[in-house]
Amino acid sequence: MKLKYLNFIRGVSINRIGKTGMALTTSSFLTFVLLELLRIMGVFTNAYIGLITYLLLPTLFIIGLALIPFAWMIYKKDAGKTTRELLERQFDRNDLAESKLGASLLRTVMIFTIINILFLLVASMRTLSFMDEPEFCGTACHSVMNPEWTTYQASPHSRVACVECHVGEGTGALISSKLNGAWQMVSATFNLYERPIPTPVRQLRPARETCEKCHWPDKFYGSLLKSIAHYEMDEKSTPKYTTLVLKIDTGEEVGRAGIHWHIGKGNDVRYTSVDDKREEIIWVESKQRDGSFKRFTNKKLEGINYSTDSVRDMDCVDCHNRATHIYEEPRNAIDIRMRKGLIDKSLPYIKRESLGAITASFTENDKAAEIIKNRITSFYRRNYPDLLASKGKAIDKSIETLQEIYKRNIHVGMNIDWNAYPNHLGHSREGGCFRCHNESMIDDKGNSIRYDCTLCHSILAYDSEEPFKYLKPFGSADKDSAMHVYLKDEFLKSFN
Ligand code: HEC
Ligand code: HEC
Ligand code: HEC
Ligand code: HEC
Ligand code: HEC
Numbered sequence: 103m104k105l106k107y108l109n110f111i112r113g114v115s116i117n118r119i120g121k122t123g124m125a126l127t128t129s130s131f132l133t134f135v136l137l138e139l140l141r142i143m144g145v146f147t148n149a150y151i152g153l154i155t156y157l158l159l160p161t162l163f164i165i166g167l168a169l170i171p172f173a174w175m176i177y178k179k180d181a182g183k184t185t186r187e188l189l190e191r192q193f194d195r196n197d198l199a200e201s202k203l204g205a206s207l208l209r210t211v212m213i214f215t216i217i218n219i220l221f222l223l224v225a226s227m228r229t230l231s232f233m234d235e236p237e238f239c240g241t242a243c244h245s246v247m248n249p250e251w252t253t254y255q256a257s258p259h260s261r262v263a264c265v266e267c268h269v270g271e272g273t274g275a276l277i278s279s280k281l282n283g284a285w286q287m288v289s290a291t292f293n294l295y296e297r298p299i300p301t302p303v304r305q306l307r308p309a310r311e312t313c314e315k316c317h318w319p320d321k322f323y324g325s326l327l328k329s330i331a332h333y334e335m336d337e338k339s340t341p342k343y344t345t346l347v348l349k350i351d352t353g354e355e356v357g358r359a360g361i362h363w364h365i366g367k368g369n370d371v372r373y374t375s376v377d378d379k380r381e382e383i384i385w386v387e388s389k390q391r392d393g394s395f396k397r398f399t400n401k402k403l404e405g406i407n408y409s410t411d412s413v414r415d416m417d418c419v420d421c422h423n424r425a426t427h428i429y430e431e432p433r434n435a436i437d438i439r440m441r442k443g444l445i446d447k448s449l450p451y452i453k454r455e456s457l458g459a460i461t462a463s464f465t466e467n468d469k470a471a472e473i474i475k476n477r478i479t480s481f482y483r484r485n486y487p488d489l490l491a492s493k494g495k496a497i498d499k500s501i502e503t504l505q506e507i508y509k510r511n512i513h514v515g516m517n518i519d520w521n522a523y524p525n526h527l528g529h530s531r532e533g534g535c536f537r538c539h540n541e542s543m544i545d546d547k548g549n550s551i552r553y554d555c556t557l558c559h560s561i562l563a564y565d566s567e568e569p570f571k572y573l574k575p576f577g578s579a580d581k582d583s584a585m586h587v588y589l590k591d592e593f594l595k596s597f598n
Pocket of ligand 1: 236237239240259264300304306419422523
């Protein structure tokens, strides 16, 4: 006669510990199945429920399973009986009778074991893939990752999973990332992490394996026409337009020149810096045709000791370090939104007041939102009371936009104020391209690396009153902060 499953469950739960184990295992199993179903149906997407489903429940399941044999061991020791005697006590004689120790009992144990193994396999696969989802990486340790999550969602890579850039290929990388992740959980729980999280990221997957998978390194980008607007602090917030042609890669195939020359086929640039921040460069070398390297040394740092193992091969992230977690400068953040019409340009002194409002405080979001609102409304109430009524909607929308800028860029809990993370793509202050391209970086003949204003871009217009008139053919000149127009040579020649 077959052993009934319920009898089996009752029989196995030998004492209170065994019953607890059985209850834990069964309930976590059923809850897992239920939550998984609800998730598939789209009821939950929340990372906390994911944490429970994929980390807590399988753990409880395993603990429960382990308790059952443990309970038997204890019971056996206390009662001083043999296994056979215990089995006979716990199970129906009929169940055991078929063979000496009960073939049907054995079979039932096997069936349950197979179910358990299958369950654990499925659960661990789901756990691993859940941990790879951006929602998990970005929201499970909410306060820690919130800045990266916020900036990521607003970036061109909001559809690219965190792991695509942060976790290498192969099992080695997988294991090390999970260990690293486990450490991150511990440090998040006990508040051991640094605020803000230090950058650059050492374990970042090499750009060869990430960026270059989607951005074909041999893709020809040509020149990029970029129109930038800045607004003055006067009553009219007078616009000033700058138009650049960025020489991203000029020249075809072999011997490609321009900004992407650094990563061109056969080219190799390497450098060493004072510390991990990669901001103060000690020397930089570029590979020559004959395979030798030509070195430029920073004469401002002569005599500094460095270890050669900190030599770094330049890749995409040395310039595009903010490809995804893009923090804005307050001035540019406002200018871009004014140009898009999110902040009303016609409001008097709006640029000046906006800048004052978003840089006035460094405090929690809700408080800052209140401060921004009060500051803008009280300015107009005091100086332009009529506008509050006639342009109330425009003022409200501008306030909302300023609050959004603040929320995206400032994260008090993580000590992220304006400019916590420098962007290397341009040349604000001494940084970015000017880390290497400056007069102090000289070769053995005393010639400096090039840094003339036309090396990287032509400046078609600088701080002019009107948008560059040749932009018209590409669309409305005053809508976008950046026009991504790849130019044909003939077009460029018509200016030079
Ligand atoms: C397109 C590639 C890419 C994606 C996708 C991406 N990151 Fe990053 N991440 C980077 C780069 C590049 C850096 C800067 C590394 C450097 O300067 O060396 C970085 C830095 C970080 C840092 C360090 C702090 C900082 O801002 O420099 C954290 C934390 C981080 N990323 C978390 C995440 C999380 C969480 C996600 C998913 C929600 C994610 N990243 C998605 C490329 C990416
Ligand atoms: C999984 C694919 C993928 C990976 C990996 C990836 N990107 Fe992208 N990248 C994209 C997509 C998709 C876009 C958006 C293109 C668009 O909007 O036209 C984009 C856009 C960009 C842009 C243009 C941004 C803009 O302002 O329009 C840059 C620059 C860029 N990526 C650099 C990088 C760098 C650097 C890395 C490595 C750290 C990287 N990408 C990794 C897919 C990827
Ligand atoms: C020497 C610095 C530097 C390096 C190294 C570099 N880039 Fe760029 N890249 C730039 C600059 C500057 C631009 C123009 C960006 C702009 O103003 O929009 C650019 C533009 C781009 C664009 C076009 C973005 C757009 O706005 O349409 C993509 C895509 C891109 N880079 C990807 C890469 C990838 C992938 C790598 C590594 C294989 C790389 N870059 C290495 C400096 C660099
Ligand atoms: C780590 C140092 C370093 C950084 C940072 C750097 N460069 Fe360079 N760049 C070099 C070196 C080295 C050369 C080659 C100089 C030589 O051999 O004369 C070079 C050459 C160039 C050239 C000339 C390429 C040609 O056609 O021969 C351009 C254009 C250029 N860089 C643009 C940029 C831009 C734009 C940035 C910032 C987004 C930048 N570089 C950041 C080191 C750097
Ligand atoms: C090594 C390359 C390089 C050199 C040399 C260089 N620039 Fe630039 N410049 C850039 C890059 C890259 C940007 C960023 C464009 C963007 O916004 O994406 C930029 C941006 C600018 C901007 C627009 C900034 C803004 O936001 O309004 C101006 C103006 C400018 N450069 C002027 C100059 C002048 C003047 C010189 C000569 C002293 C110079 N540049 C030399 C690479 C260079």
